[in-house]
Amino acid sequence: MRVAVITDSTASLPPDTARQWGIRVVPIRIRLGDHLADELSVPPTAVVAAMRADRGVSTEPPDPAALYWTYRAAFDDGADAVVSIHISALQSRTVEHARQAAAQLRAPVHVIDSRLMGMALGYAVTGAARVAGAGGSPHRVVEAVKRRLAGSATFVHVHTLDHLRRGGRIGAAAHLVGSALSLKPLLTMRDGQVAPLDRAFGSGRALRKLVDTTVANAGDRVVDIAVEHVGALTEAESVMGELRARIPHVREHLVTEASSAIAVHTGPGTLSVTVSPT
Secondary structure, X not given: OOEEEEEEHHHOOXXXXXXXXXXXEEOOEEEEXXXXXXXXXXXXXXXXXXXXXXXXXXXXXXXXXXXXXXXHHHHHOOOOEEEEEEOOOOOOOHHHHHHHHHHOXXXXXXXXXXXXXXXXXXXXXXXXXXXXXXXXXXXXXXXXHHHHHHHOEEEEEOOOOHHHHHOOOOHHHHHHOOXXXXXXXXXXXXXXXXXXXXXEEOHHHHHHHHHHHHHHHHOOOOEEEEEEEOOOXXXXXXXXXXXXXXXXXXXXXXXXXXXXXXXHHHOOOOEEEEEEEO
8 A cells, every 4th residue: 555645844954855765845925015925935044034133023833635636646646545744733723724625536545643843743744655665554653653753842942932932932931032142042842832941041051952852852762863943043953963972872963944934934044953752
């Protein structure tokens, strides 16, 4: 049985990785002023430039039709079932639209709310593609996704909470708004929402806490780790270097740009670290 794996662009999967595993990626849409475009045609640098110029920047989920035709294409290419894994339903209506699209098909489409985003979602998706590529049944693919999601953690350093507040994605971290400019928040994803983790005076201390928290979470497990950034490649590579030196059992590691949709809501300078047990 052939199982097709589909996700959305908030998984932050590098294009080569998606192609390698045959993963279909449905783009979130980005609105820059009056212009609405698929995320894959709007690089994070364009988002950062628009934000710094104080242009209106926002996101919209994929239209149900885009998801429907992606599912249809997968079945037309020989898939017997689809497993469709997406950004937290508390952060986007993508899961809702995916379920609407799936209901229009007389074929098995399993829609999963990851309750996460970024490479925590991305590693679950690639894990699903591995099982599917080995001939796993839809049930085995879904179970692989759930196992990876349950064990994964994301830790995020942002320079300001303003972008999350404006986009309505701040969740349980709302009480941190208005903190002193020098007090840098560390965030995580909890129960599908952005939640406070810690805070530190200055970015340097915040990044050290980010690394320490990641190392403690990884422990002695075999893990995949990823560092995503929004216009902060040097800092991301430095963080990855420390993680590689301190985490004993790393299977895969990746430094990549965060998706443009995530950049819209977290802002320039964001660093996000994912730990995903294999």
